[in-house]
Amino acid sequence: MNSRVAVAGVGCVIGLALVLLGTGADPAQAVMGRAAVVIIAALALWSTGVLPEAVTALAFFLAVVMLGIAQPAVAFSGFHATAFWLVVGGTILGLAVRRTGLGERLARALVGRIGHSYLALSLGIAAVAMVLAFLMPSSTGRVVLLIPVVLSLADHLGYQAGSRGRIGLVLLVGMMCFNPPTAVLPAVVPNMVMMGAAESLYGLHFQYLPWLLAHLPITGLLKAALIVAVCWALFHQPPQRDDDEVPPVRPWSGDEKRLLVILTLTLLVWASDGWHGISPAWVALAAGVVCLLPGIGADKPLIPLEGLAQGVSFPMLLHIAGLLSLGAVVAESGLGAAIGGWLLAVLPLEPGATAQNFATLTGVSAAVGLLTTLPGVPAVMTPLASMLAEASGLTVQQVLMIQSIGYSTVILPFQVPPLIVAMQMGGAPARPAARLTLGVCVLAVLLCWPLTFLWWCLIGVL
Numbered sequence: 091m092n093s094r095v096a097v098a099g100v101g102c103v104i105g106l107a108l109v110l111l112g113t114g115a116d117p118a119q120a121v122m123g124r125a126a127v128v129i130i131a132a133l134a135l136w137s138t139g140v141l142p143e144a145v146t147a148l149a150f151f152l153a154v155v156m157l158g159i160a161q162p163a164v165a166f167s168g169f170h171a172t173a174f175w176l177v178v179g180g181t182i183l184g185l186a187v188r189r190t191g192l193g194e195r196l197a198r199a200l201v202g203r204i205g206h207s208y209l210a211l212s213l214g215i216a217a218v219a220m221v222l223a224f225l226m227p228s229s230t231g232r233v234v235l236l237i238p239v240v241l242s243l244a245d246h247l248g249y250q251a252g253s254r255g256r257i258g259l260v261l262l263v264g265m266m267c268f269n270p271p272t273a274v275l276p277a278v279v280p281n282m283v284m285m286g287a288a289e290s291l292y293g294l295h296f297q298y299l300p301w302l303l304a305h306l307p308i309t310g311l312l313k314a315a316l317i318v319a320v321c322w323a324l325f326h327q328p329p330q331r332d333d334d335e336v337p338p339v340r341p342w343s344g345d346e347k348r349l350l351v352i353l354t355l356t357l358l359v360w361a362s363d364g365w366h367g368i369s370p371a372w373v374a375l376a377a378g379v380v381c382l383l384p385g386i387g388a389d390k391p392l393i394p395l396e397g398l399a400q401g402v403s404f405p406m407l408l409h410i411a412g413l414l415s416l417g418a419v420v421a422e423s424g425l426g427a428a429i430g431g432w433l434l435a436v437l438p439l440e441p442g443a444t445a446q447n448f449a450t451l452t453g454v455s456a457a458v459g460l461l462t463t464l465p466g467v468p469a470v471m472t473p474l475a476s477m478l479a480e481a482s483g484l485t486v487q488q489v490l491m492i493q494s495i496g497y498s499t500v501i502l503p504f505q506v507p508p509l510i511v512a513m514q515m516g517g518a519p520a521r522p523a524a525r526l527t528l529g530v531c532v533l534a535v536l537l538c539w540p541l542t543f544l545w546w547c548l549i550g551v552l
Contacts, residue, residue: 121424125154125419129416130461133460151166160422161422168413172371176230176369177234178407180233182382183378184234185398187238189392190392192349208326208327209318215259219232222235224277230511233264252517255327259516261526270310272310272498273302273309275301283469284472287473294487304546320533356373356374382395406515417463417465420461429470434481441481447482449539452499452539455494455497456496458470500531502527502528
């Protein structure tokens with residue numbers, strides 16, 4: 091895009107923010123006004139790519155602090171979020187997977203079992219992502235584990251950087267690691283936020299198997315099929331390299347064996363999270379540190395320091411920290427509470443109109459995610475659940491269950507930090523990612539939402 095357009099757009103945003111700085115007799119209203127301008131501007135810039143994502147993130151941090159929207163501890167809270175350090179540790183692991191050649195070996199094994207067809211590869215990746223949802227409690231962790239293998243798979247099939255086939259496989263990982271796993275209670279952050287708030291505010295406890303029964307058939311399996319179908323329709327491409335062009339498989343190296351042991355232990359510790367209580371972020375970071383240490387079965391580390399400097403993208407980390415900070419800024423500025431109050435006043439909720447209430451609450455949850463990103467939806471919507479229940483005639487638990495259908499619906503890529511991580515690690519641009527998310531979103535609204543309503547009526551959830 092023309093640089094003058096970018097400069098003009100940023101200038102308008104800054105000018106409007108400065109105007110709002112002096113408006114509003116109520117200081118709280120003025121803060122919310124400035125917060126709204128800065129957040130909308132940041133989301134617009136991240137969505138359109140007018141500026142590099144890292145530049146937008148830095149401008150967001152600066153605007154939040156300089157305009158008095160939130161304290162620095164809140165503005166930069168993304169840097170001490172566990173999700174940020176999970177990305178750091180996972181990026182180091184991913185670098186080791188590619189550097190040692192283990193990713194290429196795993197990719198060849200995958201191709202050998204399911205073939206070269208783009209549809210078969212997509213179904214295989216989707217199946218692996220769904221299985222990992224039951225083993226790993228972090229969608230970002232699943233992304234950073236799968237992306238290096240998928241990139242090696244793309245290299246093996248001759249999909250060059252920027253090619254349609256490579257972009258599709260990367261985006262498939264990002265979508266599959268967040269959307270369908272919403273059906274597995276501990277598998278995504280919004281579920282955990284909603285559960286914690288529901289317990290503290292209402293004394294409600296969601297159980298694993300009833301949640302799985304309610305969500306897996308539609309949100310889990312059907313949506314996974316829709317994601318694969320849209321990915322295939324948008325990005326399918328025949329392999330660009332024949333089998334006889336692929337170098338023969340070499341013997342296992344010592345580095346590959348050591349890394350396989352590290353990854354196996356990491357996966358086991360991730361899977362036993364409910365027993366030991368250690369955050370997946372610290373497990374990933376510990377595994378990353380082991381990859382950087384000499385003397386772990388060899389004189390040299392799996393990743394030398396110069397390799398770390400070249401392989402870890404600092405702009406990517408800035409972008410992710412900015413997205414993670416955004417939800418905290420929304421809450422701290424009072425903007426989230428204001429949105430909730432406004433929603434209560436305008437939503438067409440009526441006792442007895444179950445289908446209408448279901449559609450309204452699902453749509454509102456999905457729309458709130460455009461402002462707060464999807465992990466922030468339960469932070470805004472869960473405290474309103476009792477009032478929404480009273481207005482609609484539903485129970486609080488039903489309102490919270492409906493909320494989950496909304497935050498499992500991705501409209502634009504910036505809403506989902508794990509998808510952004512996949513895009514940054516795999517070099518996938520924002521425009522094709524938006525085509526994918528919008529395509530899946532339309533199908534979800536037309537198919538998944540009404541079928542979920544019918545399924546819940548059948549099994550007694552509604």
